[in-house]
Amino acid sequence: MATTKVDPKLDENDIAKKAQNYQGLTSRQLIDAYRIMFASRRVDDREILLKRQQKVFFQISGAGHEALGVAAAFALRPSYDWFYPYYRDRALCLALGATPYEMLLGAVGAADDPNSGGRQMPSHWAYKRLNVVTQSSATGTQILQAVGCAEAGRYLARHPQAARKAEGDYRQFKDVQFQGDEITYVSLGDGTTSEGEFWEALNTASNRRLPVIFCVQDNQYAISVPVEVQTAGGNISRLVSGFPNFHFEEIDGTDPVVAYAAFKRAADHCRAGDGPAFVHAHVIRPYSHSLSDDERLYRPDAERRADAARDPVPRLQMFLLREGILDEEGIAKIEQEIEEQVQADADRALEAALPQPETIYNFVYSPDLDPSSAAFDTRPAFAVPEPAGDGKRPAAAQNKTSPNKTMADLINTTLRDEMRRDERVVIFGQDVADASREEYVKQKLVKGKGGVFKLTAGLQIEFGSDRVFNSPLAEANIVGRATGMATRGLKPVVEIQFFDYIWPAMMQLRDELPLIRWRSNNAFSAPLVIRVAIGGYLTGGAIYHSQCGESIFTHTPGLRVVFPSNALDAAGLLRTAIRCDDPVLFLEHKRLYRETYGRAPYPGAEYMVPFGKAQIVQPGTDLTVITYGAVVPRALQAAQKLEREHQVSVELVDLRSLNPFDWDAIAASVEKTNRALIAYEDSLSWGYGAEIAARIADQLFLHLDAPVKRIAATDTFVAYQPILENAILPQASDLFRAMKELAEF
Numbered sequence: 001m002a003t004t005k006v007d008p009k010l011d012e013n014d015i016a017k018k019a020q021n022y023q024g025l026t027s028r029q030l031i032d033a034y035r036i037m038f039a040s041r042r043v044d045d046r047e048i049l050l051k052r053q054q055k056v057f058f059q060i061s062g063a064g065h066e067a068l069g070v071a072a073a074f075a076l077r078p079s080y081d082w083f084y085p086y087y088r089d090r091a092l093c094l095a096l097g098a099t100p101y102e103m104l105l106g107a108v109g110a111a112d113d114p115n116s117g118g119r120q121m122p123s124h125w126a127y128k129r130l131n132v133v134t135q136s137s138a139t140g141t142q143i144l145q146a147v148g149c150a151e152a153g154r155y156l157a158r159h160p161q162a163a164r165k166a167e168g169d170y171r172q173f174k175d176v177q178f179q180g181d182e183i184t185y186v187s188l189g190d191g192t193t194s195e196g197e198f199w200e201a202l203n204t205a206s207n208r209r210l211p212v213i214f215c216v217q218d219n220q221y222a223i224s225v226p227v228e229v230q231t232a233g234g235n236i237s238r239l240v241s242g243f244p245n246f247h248f249e250e251i252d253g254t255d256p257v258v259a260y261a262a263f264k265r266a267a268d269h270c271r272a273g274d275g276p277a278f279v280h281a282h283v284i285r286p287y288s289h290s291l292s293d294d295e296r297l298y299r300p301d302a303e304r305r306a307d308a309a310r311d312p313v314p315r316l317q318m319f320l321l322r323e324g325i326l327d328e329e330g331i332a333k334i335e336q337e338i339e340e341q342v343q344a345d346a347d348r349a350l351e352a353a354l355p356q357p358e359t360i361y362n363f364v365y366s367p368d369l370d371p372s373s374a375a376f377d378t379r380p381a382f383a384v385p386e387p388a389g390d391g392k393r394p395a396a397a398q399n400k401t402s403p404n405k406t407m408a409d410l411i412n413t414t415l416r417d418e419m420r421r422d423e424r425v426v427i428f429g430q431d432v433a434d435a436s437r438e439e440y441v442k443q444k445l446v447k448g449k450g451g452v453f454k455l456t457a458g459l460q461i462e463f464g465s466d467r468v469f470n471s472p473l474a475e476a477n478i479v480g481r482a483t484g485m486a487t488r489g490l491k492p493v494v495e496i497q498f499f500d501y502i503w504p505a506m507m508q509l510r511d512e513l514p515l516i517r518w519r520s521n522n523a524f525s526a527p528l529v530i531r532v533a534i535g536g537y538l539t540g541g542a543i544y545h546s547q548c549g550e551s552i553f554t555h556t557p558g559l560r561v562v563f564p565s566n567a568l569d570a571a572g573l574l575r576t577a578i579r580c581d582d583p584v585l586f587l588e589h590k591r592l593y594r595e596t597y598g599r600a601p602y603p604g605a606e607y608m609v610p611f612g613k614a615q616i617v618q619p620g621t622d623l624t625v626i627t628y629g630a631v632v633p634r635a636l637q638a639a640q641k642l643e644r645e646h647q648v649s650v651e652l653v654d655l656r657s658l659n660p661f662d663w664d665a666i667a668a669s670v671e672k673t674n675r676a677l678i679a680y681e682d683s684l685s686w687g688y689g690a691e692i693a694a695r696i697a698d699q700l701f702l703h704l705d706a707p708v709k710r711i712a713a714t715d716t717f718v719a720y721q722p723i724l725e726n727a728i729l730p731q732a733s734d735l736f737r738a739m740k741e742l743a744e745f
C-alpha cells in the first residue's frame with residue numbers, strides 16, 4: 001500500500017504521546033491499518049459486483065477478518081518471515097505488500113495473476129517476493145506444510161552451507177534464503193480445526209519447539225456449521241491448552257490494537273526460540289461464506305445484527321475519530337482515494353491479458369531439469385569401492401569389483417552417498433532413525449534399527465539426528481512437513497513404511513505436493529522423494545502388507561513414479577530421484593529387497609538411471625511382455641520356460657519408471673513382435689496396465705496380430721493364507737499360460 005499522509009492537524013508530539021496508548025502502534029500505523037482494512041473490504045465489494053456482472057467467476061471475502069490480518073502483518077516481517085495464509089487473509093496480504101490490482105488480476109484469472117496465472121480461484125494467495133506460499137482450497141493442508149517450512153528455516157540456520165548453490169541437480173534452480181530468527185505464520189478457520197492435520201501440526205510444532213504462529217480465525221461458522229458442532233465445548237483454546245511450549249492468546253480479532261499486541265507477544269515467544277504460539281481470534285463473517293452461500297438460510301437476523309455491531313472497519317473508523325487521530329474529513333479523503341484506486345485497478349484488471357490455452361502443460365513438471373535427459377544417464381563404475389558406514393570412509397580403493405549387493409544394500413548405500421554429497425538431504429519417517437534416544441547408540445548399548453526393513457540403517461549414526469530422525473506415526477505429518485521443507489529448498493527423502501498405510505497422506509499427495517509448482521505458475525516448487533515399501537508375494541503379508549496401487553499416483557499429474565525391479569536400477573533411479581527437480585514417489589518392492597534375483601555390485605556414487613527409459617530384460621521376436629517390479633523375475637522365468645519348451649521368443653520390457661514411461665520402447669517392441677501382454681501385480685481392473693493396453697490399441701492397432709492382453713491380480717485384496725495369496729497374485733505359471741495363449745492366437 002502507498003504510505004499514508006497523516007492528518008495535518010496532528011503534530012508529531014500528539015502522535016508520539018498517543019503511541020503508548022495503542023500497544024506500541026503509532027497513530028500513523030493506525031491510519032495505515034484503516035487504509036488497508038478499508039481497501040480490503042472495497043476489493044471484496046468490487047469483486048462481488050464483478051461476479052454479479054459475470055466478469056469474474058468466484059468470490060470469497062475476507063470481510064470481518066481485516067483487523068486481525070493487518071495486526072499480524074504489522075507484528076511480523078514481510079519477505080523475512082514466512083506466510084501460509086488462507087482465503088480470508090486478504091488484509092494480511094495487502095498489509096504485507098500485495099496490491100489490490102494483483103488481487104483483481106486473480107479474480108479475472110489473468111495471465112499475470114501472481115497467485116497462479118489464472119489457475120486457482122481468487123483469494124488463494126501466493127506472493128513469492130513476500131514469502132507468501134501457494135495454498136490450495138483444501139482446508140487445513142497448509143498447516144503441516146507451515147511446520148515443515150519452520151523446520152527448514154531452523155535446519156538451514158544450523159547448516160548454513162547447505163544453502164549453497166550447486167550445479168547439475170535441483171539445487172541449481174532453487175534459491176534458498178533463511179533468517180536465524182524467522183517465524184512461520186499459518187492461519188485457518190474455526191471449522192478447519194476439526195481436520196486431523198491441524199492436530200498433527202500442533203503436536204509436532206509443540207514437540208520440536210518450532211517458531212510457528214497458528215492463527216485460528218474463529219468466525220463461529222464453517223459455511224453453515226456452527227462452532228459447537230466442530231469443537232467439543234465450543235472453544236478451541238480450551239482444547240489446545242495442554243500442548244507444551246506454546247504461547248497462547250485468545251483475543252477479540254476485530255480490534256487491531258488488541259490483535260497487534262497479541263501477535264507481538266506471540267512473535268517474541270517464537271523469535272526467542274521458546275516454541276510456537278497460538279492466537280485464537282474471535283472475528284465476524286458479515287458476508288455469507290462465499291457468493292455461493294446465503295447465510296440467511298441458517299443465521300437469524302438478530303445474530304447477524306449482533307455480528308455487524310462488531311464490524312472491524314466501522315469500529316476502527318470510530319476509534320480514529322474518538323481518539324482524534326483523524327477527523328471526518330480525513331476519513332472521507334482516505335476512503336475516496338481508495339474507492340478511486342480500486343475502481344481504476346478493476347478496470348485495468350479487466351483489460352489484462354488472459355492466459356493462453358497452449359500454456360496449460362507449463363510447469364506440471366520442472367521446466368529446468370528433465371530427469372529423462374542424458375544428464376541422468378551414466379554408466380556404472382563397478383570398480384569404485386563402496387562407502388563404509390558408521391562415518392568411516394572406505395578403505396583404499398581396491399581395483400576390483402565389489403561383491404554382489406541386494407537392492408536393500410544399494411538403496412542404503414545410495415542414500416549414504418547422496419547425504420554426503422548434498423547437505424540439503426534429510427531423512428525422516430517412522431522407525432528410520434537408528435535410535436531416537438541417541439545416547440543408547442552413543443554409549444554402544446544398542447546397535448540401532450534404521451527402518452523396519454533396515455534400509456536407512458547407520459544413517460543417523462553417520463549424519464546425526466538433525467538429518468535422520470523419526471516422525472510421529474502419522475503419514476500426513478510426514479508428507480506435509482516434507483512438502484514445506486522442500487518448498488524452502490531442502491531435499492527430504494522420506495519413508496512411508498508400507499504402501500498400505502500411505503492413505504492418511506493422500507490429501508497431501510493428491511491435492512498438494514504434485515500441485516505446488518503448477519498451481520503457483522512456477523513461483524514455488526517442492527521437489528522431494530517419498531520412498532514407499534510396496535507389494536506382496538510375501539507369504540503371509542495379507543491385506544495390509546501386500547498392496548500395490550501405483551496407478552492411483554500415476555493418475556496424478558505432477559508426481560514422478562518409479563518402480564525398480566533390481567538392485568542396480570534401484571540405485572540408479574534413486575540417485576536420479578534425489579537429484580531431480582520434481583517430487584518423486586519411489587516404490588520399493590519388499591519382496592525384491594533381499595532377493596537373489598537382480599543383485600549387483602556397487603555401481604559408484606555417480607550412477608544414475610534416467611526416468612522414462614525401459615530396460616529390455618531379454619530381446620525376443622514373437623511377443624512383447626511389458627511389466628515392472630516383482631513381476632519382472634516371474635515373467636522372465638515364464639519366458640525362459642516358453643522358449644525352452646515351445647521355442648517362443650519373448651521380448652521382456654521392464655518399464656522401471658511408470659511416470660514418465662517409455663512409450664518409444666513399447667512401440668518399437670510391439671511393432672516388431674505384433675503381440676503385447678501387459679503384466680502387473682496390482683488388481684486387474686483400472687490398473688496401470690489398462691492405460692498401456694489402451695494406448696497400444698489406439699496407436700499401434702495396425703501392427704497388432706492379436707488382441708492386447710493383460711495379466712494381473714484378481715480384483716480382490718491379497719489374502720493371508722498362502723493358498724489364497726498364490727491364487728490372487730499373478731504367478732509365473734499364470735504368466736506362462738497367458739504368454740503361450742497369446743503366441744498361439
Ligand SMILES: Cc1ncc(C[n+]2csc(CCOP(=O)(O)OP(=O)(O)O)c2C)c(N)n1
Binds near residue numbers: 139189289
Ligand atoms: C478438506 C475440505 N473439506 C471441505 C471443503 C469445503 N469448504 C470450504 S471452506 C469450508 C468451511 C471452512 O470453515 P472455517 O474453517 O471455519 O473457515 P471460514 O470459511 O469460516 O473462515 C468448507 C467446508 C474444503 N475446501 N476442504
Ligand SMILES: [Mg+2]
Binds near residue numbers: 189219
Ligand atoms: Mg469459520
